[in-house]
Amino acid sequence: MEKLVSLGELLMRLSCEDALRFTQVNNFKVVYGGSEANVLITATNFGLKTEFLSVLPENDLGKSALNDLRNNNVGLNHIKFQGKRLGLYFLETGAINRAGKIIYDRENSAFSKVEPDWFDWDEIFKDCNWFHWSGITPAISVKAAKVCLHAVKVAKSKGIKISGDLNFRGNLWQYKDANPKETMTKLVEQSDVLLAGSYACNQFFDIKDIQSNSELSKALTKKFPSLEKIAITNREELNASHHKWSADLFTGSGLLSSKEYDIYPIVDRVGAGDSFMGALIYGLQHFEDQKTLDFATAASCLKHSIVGDFNKVSKEEVLELIEGDGSGRIKR
Amino acid sequence: MEKLVSLGELLMRLSCEDALRFTQVNNFKVVYGGSEANVLITATNFGLKTEFLSVLPENDLGKSALNDLRNNNVGLNHIKFQGKRLGLYFLETGAINRAGKIIYDRENSAFSKVEPDWFDWDEIFKDCNWFHWSGITPAISVKAAKVCLHAVKVAKSKGIKISGDLNFRGNLWQYKDANPKETMTKLVEQSDVLLAGSYACNQFFDIKDIQSNSELSKALTKKFPSLEKIAITNREELNASHHKWSADLFTGSGLLSSKEYDIYPIVDRVGAGDSFMGALIYGLQHFEDQKTLDFATAASCLKHSIVGDFNKVSKEEVLELIEGDGSGRIKR
Amino acid sequence: MEKLVSLGELLMRLSCEDALRFTQVNNFKVVYGGSEANVLITATNFGLKTEFLSVLPENDLGKSALNDLRNNNVGLNHIKFQGKRLGLYFLETGAINRAGKIIYDRENSAFSKVEPDWFDWDEIFKDCNWFHWSGITPAISVKAAKVCLHAVKVAKSKGIKISGDLNFRGNLWQYKDANPKETMTKLVEQSDVLLAGSYACNQFFDIKDIQSNSELSKALTKKFPSLEKIAITNREELNASHHKWSADLFTGSGLLSSKEYDIYPIVDRVGAGDSFMGALIYGLQHFEDQKTLDFATAASCLKHSIVGDFNKVSKEEVLELIEGDGSGRIKR
């Protein structure tokens, strides 16, 4: 039985066409995103059964968001329709040396009012073997944090494997009585697998003066002994259209490193980390560690070629890239 | 000196392309709207000097909204940039017997936090001879209601002519301590010109059992003796693409009626009432009453042929339509 | 238990933008269609549980077609992926007095090779209370005819209600040994509900010299005593953009007639008959006869306002139209 469950907010993304700036557009392209949904779709494409827990507003925008997830074949038996607004974000894609820009408009969303008893946890976790959370959910509202902690606790009590992605976002965690350090500590303490980064670790856990991914992994396992695997992605940004991308995986017995990919010209970089996470979760259940790391790195490399937040690539396409065919040759 | 001032919220409109439904779109077309801005742009196109009082968020969406108004040549010397979100509305255009749909997402907008002392009223009303308000502004928030009442009071004290548009919206007036009856009564009591309708008069002023526009006008002038002119538009909806449109003007000495226009196939009906209002304000300062009514009716008839909320027609075009050229013949 | 099952081919529709002709386009808009899928989606939108039986090619076009159906929430647990090509049709929309044009390119499609044992009929018909077929399926290939007859026979044997739509298409039934008269006779003999037309009845059953829908109904019930309900739609084409639309329902005790709708300007007329059928199936299970007829007529009237083959309207929207609100007024 392999069912991956996650909880999170689904956002409508409104993005500028081509290289146009916000002040130049007469149209926004519409896609949907959200870290946890991105993870689930990635994993669904590789063959996992998935279930998404979320709250959508009772209007046609909520319905459209749901339809889009359904199109992607994610399990949607526990979506709650309540509230008035869908969280939004506006995206202006960068180009050359001009940075991309995101304007969030997600406050007071339907999801931010989420309550633990809106979900039937026993039903949800039946046949589930993996629960994934991201640091974005507890950063949305006190209620979202409460439900996220509740979900992790219930999953833990049922012996379900738990992964998390720190995903620090400075512009979130703005709600009254937000306590990122305490909240995140509780979440990570119960987790088995973590996607981390040095900046987030500094912000959340006061882990400072880190010189390498190896050091970071050690500091994390010291603080959180439950962590079996720690993954860290490395992005070098030459300009907005050209990045280098690789990742490391700490497995307890040491730090494994992936190949570095030279990625240009970038199509859409949003969701690369989530693609990595979704592929990591798949890989840890199907491959040994080095192949898992290679698989997750290749999957997220491919995400840069896909329009939208969701990573629409198959397992076969990722495996071909790992096996060395990065030529982009036409398949007839 | 002819300067028309108004206060209101500017909204970004995100509309579905062609006849597509919300559940079918991958793009939203972006235009800007808002009743008071619509009135000002209409009047600006006819040659009035105008000034728009509003609050826009300190981000690129607020800036884009401002640029669009500037493109339309409205006076913008008193726009306040403060706050985080631009009010939005989503539009699905109707077709044949299928109704159009609007989803508002304007709560907690930058404008809703407006304060009276954000504006330099003496500077604003210098050389101003007309102030216009609409019933949408006091319906947004307790603060917006307060500033609207303040503006009317100051304008009145300076002997400036005041017009209002009742614009009843059931989905607004949702804020704590909202008192539509009292607020609207205070606004109309200080006004000289009003755009009214029987449903709104029932909601706001308990004027009931009205059989005709003549009766409605009499009931209103009885209740609000300051009203010199009362205008009422008449829309008959055969289907979503085909309407009949006319208007009446009560002038104290009686009720004048316009020609009825047969309007099909409708391009965009949003903002027709505002176009009428803007043309009425212009007309009352330049034409005698019947011509004013004819001008306002023709201007708003033409609005149905214009994409977006703003009425991009010139005085010459309206006058040609009044003078009988509704043939739509190509001008070479 | 209400589960509606149908069997049929899913087609990719490639249509010209706006009013452009085939010889003018540089783009084709892509939607999916097919009479039986259209029926199921209509019924799904009204709340029925549905299951679609079909065959799709093992490539990305087949996958995209499946995703689109999934987006529409149709049950898809029995889709067979086998074969090489997806059936296509090209559409040039008519305008004014210029007729629309369809070019079919569906020969040798994946579906045309369908075999009875590709489906688990017992599983499919578990909890099913209604099976629907259309005259298009047996017209595709000898194999499709065989599977269609098989499905009807199995459903009949399980006491499932059976409906059919004659859907005569002269450009189909081209395969070797095609025997439309015999095949259609067998199908209708086992059916309870039929959507018929005089031209099709002439072609399939030699029912000639029919002067009225009443006569046609009588002739059909005489020939096919199992038929409990016979529906007939009436379309008067003033030009390509303006039709009149109504329907009749023969119930055994007499002929009921719907209101006639005046439909202009038409957005997309394809799939109107299928919308009628889907709504009829829903109505016969939830309403009395006159309301069922009114519901089906209104649902199919609304289809003319929807882009694509699928009728994306809700039960509430159809009921509002029946109850007299055909004004197309904006819902805020």
Add this chain to the structure above:
Amino acid sequence: MEKLVSLGELLMRLSCEDALRFTQVNNFKVVYGGSEANVLITATNFGLKTEFLSVLPENDLGKSALNDLRNNNVGLNHIKFQGKRLGLYFLETGAINRAGKIIYDRENSAFSKVEPDWFDWDEIFKDCNWFHWSGITPAISVKAAKVCLHAVKVAKSKGIKISGDLNFRGNLWQYKDANPKETMTKLVEQSDVLLAGSYACNQFFDIKDIQSNSELSKALTKKFPSLEKIAITNREELNASHHKWSADLFTGSGLLSSKEYDIYPIVDRVGAGDSFMGALIYGLQHFEDQKTLDFATAASCLKHSIVGDFNKVSKEEVLELIEGDGSGRIKR
């Protein structure tokens, strides 16, 4: 031998998308037009061999214009590439009661510098049995007028049938020493067939106080005894989207009248007169008079459903409309 030759300017048309106004567009749609080219393409589609005489600038815009004509299968063996600019016109399509607008930008075009000796007249008129001119050509420049007169004179000398379309355009004839009355008189004196209108006849020939098409025809044949056939189209403009359209043909023995078409919603009305002319020329060579008139009226009725200046309809489509199928029914 049936070869139709005409001389004229090819223009690039830059038109606003949908119902947008000039002040709203960020794109112009590009098609090509010009009265004489329109006539030739219409006739080519019906099966005539045609040859277009024109001058195009030596740049990629001239080349693109040529390619577009070539796509339409017009004979192009005598196009002269010389000069710097392609004539342009900008089109804002009208809607409802709002008039369409055309801005011409064709002064100093490559064509306006045309010289008689740029064409090999003997080669051109070999196997030619019909020459057509329009009143636009002599209105462009003194050189264009000279070449037009030359062409008519040479054609006449070779016994070729000559037709003309008065096509009065007040914004042309602006060149130094323009003499519309004398020029047009010379052209019509040598013509056999004329498309005329009362306003143009007043402007060009001082034919005044005309009450009917019959009177107009008589006045013209009196003044120009060479005229064998005179056609007059009748357009009643209800609004910019809804016209009535019919035509009359004076044949010497009397005035024939066509059916009147009710045309809505109009797709593109530009080029309707030219479509009539092209179909008239075809008809006069293949049908008797009443059928010719019916054919030309139906062909030009259909033009209103075609995007662009060129009438992309076949002889079969026109004949179907004459024979009564104006239902716009989909052809499968």
Add this chain to the structure above:
Amino acid sequence: MEKLVSLGELLMRLSCEDALRFTQVNNFKVVYGGSEANVLITATNFGLKTEFLSVLPENDLGKSALNDLRNNNVGLNHIKFQGKRLGLYFLETGAINRAGKIIYDRENSAFSKVEPDWFDWDEIFKDCNWFHWSGITPAISVKAAKVCLHAVKVAKSKGIKISGDLNFRGNLWQYKDANPKETMTKLVEQSDVLLAGSYACNQFFDIKDIQSNSELSKALTKKFPSLEKIAITNREELNASHHKWSADLFTGSGLLSSKEYDIYPIVDRVGAGDSFMGALIYGLQHFEDQKTLDFATAASCLKHSIVGDFNKVSKEEVLELIEGDGSGRIKR
């Protein structure tokens, strides 16, 4: 006399917009392609007179395909209209490390039923000095192979120069009794000029263990002594957007090599080989060998910057690139 004739299938290409995947598109962009048509258009643009032999279906898609070729000025006097379907191919463009994908849907096309006596070979080869075939044509159907062999035989008998492009496609040659080795051997035996590659030579002629282009050329000339010139293109694929491109030409007296071009970011790589071939045929008739090779390499380098299968570049543009101006500087 320079007339280049070729025989082949014209395909409609339906491609995804931008970097979208098949599962993401709502539109397909339409262009036309086919190896032999690509060769002819390239050569036409450089100034050769060309004639294309093909079969198109008797519908509007066939007509549109023809119009597009006509727009490109290819000779089309021998096109046969017969049959029902136009061959199609669907293209998803690759990006970064994600491979492009092509789905062919060309079985049972109008062209696949071609017969030798559908063409008037004597008329076709009058004034013709060069016939070109590609390995795609005999791979389509037994009839296409037969006609291709017939054409080569007739051309040979008339002393016409013959060139071929091996163009191995594994997904073709699927028809009953296909014999690629024998068929291709017969074709090459009668040819003077060949575009070859090591993989194709292995597949068709069992030429194995080739280490260099020089070796390959020698092996080919040994097996096919009639070959005067053998060209081989070299493509190094760094990723889907960045290739290196060069070519070699074996002339009997040795192997000439071109400059290597660094090509990024690629616009459209389809048709590059055909562009090379078309330029090679032109060059061999106008330049000495090294310049011919340089010309063909530069022409095909430029193809990567052109949208669609056809190479829309002029001789002047190619010569400028050879002469060193690859700066892409704007020409004013």
Add this chain to the structure above:
Amino acid sequence: MEKLVSLGELLMRLSCEDALRFTQVNNFKVVYGGSEANVLITATNFGLKTEFLSVLPENDLGKSALNDLRNNNVGLNHIKFQGKRLGLYFLETGAINRAGKIIYDRENSAFSKVEPDWFDWDEIFKDCNWFHWSGITPAISVKAAKVCLHAVKVAKSKGIKISGDLNFRGNLWQYKDANPKETMTKLVEQSDVLLAGSYACNQFFDIKDIQSNSELSKALTKKFPSLEKIAITNREELNASHHKWSADLFTGSGLLSSKEYDIYPIVDRVGAGDSFMGALIYGLQHFEDQKTLDFATAASCLKHSIVGDFNKVSKEEVLELIEGDGSGRIKR
């Protein structure tokens, strides 16, 4: 007081979509441009008050051009509406090794008829501290040259700082009695700041055999002692999508050099020099020399990422790039 005034022509730019060629497009994208307007908009975005002097035609194209400038917040109190045509230019963007192409169509524009007394110079130069001219204006017509010289003379007499950009364009200066050497000499003699290049200096001032920017600066200051600052930009074109860009500034005390930027993949290179100039004018009034040069170089580097001729970047964005963040990282 900081007001920057400039005089010049505003052009409508009609450009091909994506990488399409002129012969492939069915649409032109519309933006506005012109060297002097580009300079003013750049400076306006950084915070300068600006005033644009120009002549626009009395039609909707002139009005649209004005609206676009107004959107960009440039001062427009002295625009003259007179004449018939707006200058146009058509742009085909280059790609890879294929050069971009511009077709100018600006002869006989409204601006070319400009007269000195159409402007109220005293009012214009009130509170102005900087006047900028470019070599394009005197190259348009004898009248434009006259007005440009007049403006410089008046500005000089009022002690206003004067800058110029040589902007040599070989395809201009075509009018009768054009005397580029004399005209440009007079303009530069009165200027304080100059943007120059060696090719233009050779053409205008016979400054030849220049080996370095240092030599060029010395030659210029020798000839024009009034010049305080001379700027020279350096563009290395690897291909149409990849350039290197830097600049030098001669300050009297020596030559300063900027960083070199590696720019790929280029979005739109038009207007880069003008962006440099606008930023230079801003910088010379706010920064010391090296920072001014860095600011201008970074501002113009960013222009390559902006669609259209106008540089829509803020001071903050330029400063971030100078300070080393060229990563193009998304700003959330």
